[in-house]
Amino acid sequence: MISKSGFTKLSISEFEEWIANLKVAKTILYLQQHHTWNPSYISFKNENHFELQLAMRDYHVNNHGWMEIGQHFTTFPDGSILTGRSLEHTPACIFGFNANAICIENLGNFDLGKDAMTAAHKETIVRMTAALCKKFSIPVNSQKIVYHHWFNLSTGERNNGTKNNKTCPGTNFFGGNKVADCEKNFLPLVAKSLGAAAPPAHVRVLKYAYVTADTLNIREDADAKSNKVKGRDAAILGSILRVYEIKNGWYKISSSDHHWVNASYTRDVKRYIVNAHVLNVRSGPGTNYPKVASLSENQEVFVTEEKNNWFKISSDNKWVKKEFLSIAK
Template sequence: MTRRFKSYSIAEFQAFINTLSIRRKITHLQIHHTWKPRKTDYRGEATIASMWQYHTNTRGWRDIGQHFTVSPDGLIWDGRSLELDPAGISGHNKGGIMFEMIGNFDQGEETLEGKQLDAIIAAVRVLLQKFNLTEKDIVFHREYSPKSCPGTGITKQWFLNEVQSRKIQELSDQSYVNAPQWKKSAIDWLYKERLISSEDWKKQIESSLPLWAEALVLRRIFEKIKLGRTPF
């Protein structure tokens, strides 16, 4: 018997996640690469089904190990039930959601780029927001294992920078792009403090009060509070 698997575009994945209600407490996101199969081995659903067969028939697991698989064409494939911990990092699976990226991303091998990079970063951002997590809750397999996973060609800092920087890239209002640096700094600060999201920005596009002005005021209030001063 072979399981069927469903693929999502980035937009479909976001819509799917936003409808979920999960009883299990989510504490972190795990990032892995397959190593084998490589990107060049990818054959759509057949590749996901092959991993499922290996995990269940050879390794004896109850299901495929990962919750989601990100393929070279930018699709996000479903997997293990989100109500189950992953089979990803021995001794560190409780509370995790596991992403498996198809490819060998060790140095000198394949590169995480293009649609696949867009998909993993977008999916991670959706889950960070859904479960009120931060970039500190993103875990690379190699942090708890002698393996190189998710590949020596991917540094943790580069990956986190991609997650953070793409928040700004998603802003649909060009006023951010064209704004002077002091306005951008105020907006960036709110993102860093997790006080706004790209959705918040979109709601403010038609507002008579620019978001940068609100950000600047809030920033000054927080700075005064941290110094023990009355903000008003």
Template sequence: MEKKGKFVRMSLVEFTGWLNANRFDRQIGVIQNHHTYIPGYAHFKGNNHIALCESMERSHLERGFAEIAQNLTVFPDGDVVLCRSFNTIPAGIKGANQNGLCIENLGNFDLGGDVMSDAQRKAIVTVNARLLMRFGLPCDTDHVVYHHWWDLNSGQRTNGSGNTKTCPGTAFFGGNSVAAAQAGFLPLIAAAMGAATNPPAPPQAQFQGEVNTPSLRIRDKPGVDGTQLGAVANGALLAIYEVRNGWYRIHPTAQRWVSGRYVIKRE
């Protein structure tokens, strides 16, 4: 995590924790997706996240904005930077700001522009999913929206007709139309929401065993050359998740092994 003034750079894990730990005073009903166009990938050096946000803010101030327009910026390495407070209405889409939350995805995602990195692709999907879940919103094109769908003059939603920007880009997850979002973007967000709410079931133990020695060493791999991590006492019941060369793994995911020689199998 890196902080400078209001700008806070976070990993996806840190952002999820921050989002769930904070309360917000403003009702959020629309998640706006944009691309920065400039700055793009050529301007990103891997460690200048906040400097680029400061540069964008200077540009926005020159255009008459009160501060940086977006609430959040997603970078090519998958990190995110908090920008304008979530409690402050963004300056993202004329006609859709009141209950909006503005995400700027760094890059030019028009056809022929930047090729989105896998890390940024994952982060964009994850951020949208976490925001929908946090604010209790459905995954559809009424709640996940593109700048391209609003007319710049009237502030009315036209789904791409009239005087519009290409933002978030004609190649953004397959295109910037409503149909493209429904086909190439929303299913990924929905899958990410499902993965978060329905984590994989934990591994099931193969059987149980009872320790039959005064103190049974726990090692980090199956063998006497493994580093000792602790011990279990005589009579302890252990869940056995894997058997390998006479050694038993006693943790569902971590490498925690004991010698099967000192464990009596219980049915």
């Protein structure tokens, strides 16, 4: 494990141990698979992992104006992994589908006739996906593990690659980039990698809470005088936290450790599922407001506010009609 320029390089075995022990406050529901397209394999020189990652970060910051690199992780042809954006931050990877997701960029161009994925790279992508599914209790299915190709670039609507879509993660990514390809060729490998791994013990989430402060310290006890938890980032504005226990105006946000946040810097939210085939997202609570995105059937969202039978589903004024959401069970 080597760290440089704000990134950490890990082998797949190191990653599996690291992610199993990492504490993440934010609720994770989805995994995204991407390919970088450029840089591709020809740019990889077996020792320039950090150079390539820095170049991607510079491009994202200077050309797109993002605050940091867009992805959470990058995988490389030799099977190595580099960390990117903090998991406490939303990725900048699929328009309209970034909330509560992890973005994995796989270095290479995996369109037909381009880069032939190495065996080491394949193993890392499969095992990494399995490790993340285990860590965050993500079901191995095509509703939760998604390809960029399945989303309209302009609206964010999931159309499974029928109109205005990138080829990402590549037309030959594990045999193809369609939903059927994923279900036939990729997901069975992930499920096999999970194998007999024991699923996490089920601990009931009492409710969900939305962080209203710019940063919210996580402490060792339900007391403002308690020490901040070492080695764990503060929760940030807009994060959705899982609440396992309530005590004296504090929320316990870890199922296994005594990690607490002051509830006065949060607002309770509820988890909903889209029950329409396509649901328009507008910039305000009414059809007179412009359409800014779309949601797909069975997509999950957290509702932060209700007004005139409309639900607000993010901190940046995105609203949907209440009747097209059903409470998640």
